[in-house]
Amino acid sequence: LYAWEDSRGGVRASIxxxxxxxxxxxxxxxxxxxxxARCLAFKSYLYVYYYKSGSLYARRINPKEPTAFDAAVEIxxxxxxxxxxxxxxNYANIRMIFxxxxxGASEIKLGFVDENPTVLAGVLAPKTISEAATDSIAIxxxxxxxxxxxxxxxxxxxxATILNNGGTTLVSPATIxxxxxxxxxxxxxxxxxxxxxxxxxxxxx
Numbered sequence: 001l002y003a004w005e006d007s008r009g010g011v012r013a014s015i016x017x018x019x020x021x022x023x024x025x026x027x028x029x030x031x032x033x034x035x036x037a038r039c040l041a042f043k044s045y046l047y048v049y050y051y052k053s054g055s056l057y058a059r060r061i062n063p064k065e066p067t068a069f070d071a072a073v074e075i076x077x078x079x080x081x082x083x084x085x086x087x088x089x090n091y092a093n094i095r096m097i098f099x100x101x102x103x104g105a106s107e108i109k110l111g112f113v114d115e116n117p118t119v120l121a122g123v124l125a126p127k128t129i130s131e132a133a134t135d136s137i138a139i140x141x142x143x144x145x146x147x148x149x150x151x152x153x154x155x156x157x158x159x160a161t162i163l164n165n166g167g168t169t170l171v172s173p174a175t176i177x178x179x180x181x182x183x184x185x186x187x188x189x190x191x192x193x194x195x196x197x198x199x200x201x202x203x204x205x
Contacts, residue, residue, distance in 0.1 A: 001013065001015050001039045001041070001046040001049075001050070001061075001063075002013075002014050002015075002016070002039070003030060003037040003039050003048045004037060004119055005034075005035055005036075005037060006035040009031075009032050009033070010029060010030065010031050010032035010034045010035075011030040011031055011032050011034035011035065011037040011048065011050050012014070012028060012029050012030060012035075013025075013028050013037075013039075013048050014027055014028065015022075015061070015063065015066045016027050024063075024066045024142075024152070024167070025061075025066045026065070027199060028069065030048050030050060031050060031052055031057070031058055031059075031072065033052050033053065034050035034051065034052045034057070035050065035051050035052070035084075036050060036051040036084060036086070037049070038050070038086075038087075038088055038091075039051045039090055039185070040090055040096065041087075041090065042071065042084055042090045042093065042096050042115060043093060043115045044062065044063075044064075045060045045061065045062060045063070045115055045119065046060070046061050046062075046063050047059065047060050047096075048069070049075070049086075049088050049098070051079060051084045051086065054077060054078070054079050054080075054081045054103060055074050055075075055076060055077045056074070056075040056076045056098060056100055057072045057073065057074055057075060057078050057119045058070050058072070058073050058138075058192065059073070059115070060073075060115075060116075060117060062123065068184040073116075073179035074117060075087075075098055075111075075113060075117065076098065076100060076109060076111065076119070076126070078100075078102050078103050079100045079101065079102070079103060079111060080100070080101040080102055080103045081103055081105075083108070083134040083135065083203065084100070084101065084134075084205050085100065085101045085133050085134065085135065085136055085137045085151075086098060086099065086100035086101070086137065087099055087100075087137050087138050087139045088139070089141060089147075090141070091112075091141055091147070091165065092141065093150070094165075095112045095113060095114060095120065095124075096112065096114075096117065097111070097113070097139050097147065098110070098111055098112075098113060099111075099133075099137055099139050099149060100133075100137070100140055101132065101133040101134060101137065102128065102201070106130065106131065106132040106197040107128045107129065107130055107131070107132070108122070108128065108129040108132070108133050108149070109126055109127070109128050109130055110126065110127050110128075110129065110139075110149065110152065110163070110167050110186075111124075111125070111126030111167075112124045112126075112167070113154070116146050121183075123166060124166060124167070127167045127168075129149070129153065129161060129169070129173065131153075131156065131157070131173050132151075132156070133151040133152070133153060134152075134153040134154065134198075135152045135154070135164055135182050135183060135184065136151060136152045136155060136183050136184055136185055136186050137150070137152075137186070138150045138185075138187055138188065138194060138198075139149070139184035140188040140189075140190075140196060140198075141190070142153040142162065142190060142196050143190050143194045143195075143196065144163045144194070145164065146162055146163065146164060146165070146170065147162070147163040147164070147165060148160060148161075148162055148163075148188060148196050148198075149161050149162075149163060150186045150188065150198055150200075151186070152183035152186070152200075153199055154182065156173075156175065156199060157175055157176075157177060157178045157179055157180070158175065158176045158177040158178075158179060158183050158186075158198075159172065159173050159174065159175055159176060160176050160198065161174070166168070166187065176198060177200075179202065181202040181203050181205055182203045183200045183201065183202055184201050184202065184203060185200065185201040186198060186199070186200045186201075187200075188193075188198050191204065197202075
């Protein structure tokens with residue numbers, strides 16, 4: 001699955017057979033006003049997530065019968081309109097996790113999504129973290145059923161918090177790097193010695 005912002009407007013997508021390289025669905029419009037597309041494989045489906053007008057959306061398609069994407073589903077309607085940073089993660093093929101910068105507050109919203117895709121409720125209902133992620137954000141699957149949430153804002157710099165797999169805070173947010181240069185992208189990986197390493201990209205200086 002490939003998705004991109006197109007010069008014709010919005011987000012478009014194509015699906016290619018990974019074995020043969022043969023296109024299965026080509027140049028399909030996901031949404032004519034969408035931006036910030038992300039692709040994700042989860043269980044038996046492929047997803048395109050995207051931002052539009054203060055909301056995070058997802059569209060799903062079955063790769064075994066890739067004739068058309070399902071209708072758009074609104075995942076969250078509180079995405080910050082000035083700094084619409086967000087990330088998504090396939091958590092151990094159990095559920096999807098989303099996190100985004102919140103409109104009108106210095107907060108991050110984190111929630112869980114099933115394959116339908118429906119935002120989960122009850123003990124897995126969305127939670128807020130009282131921190132801003134104005135420039136970048138990343139969700140990383142940590143070791144021992146933990147979630148690492150890393151983000152950057154110009155006031156607090158590069159920060160991270162550790163959550164359990166239900167979104168409850170285990171380790172309070174802490175500064176990872178007081179770098180003054182804006183961090184634009186964050187990612188990370190786990191090592192064999194039960195540690196998580198963060199990698200981040202900064203503006204040119």
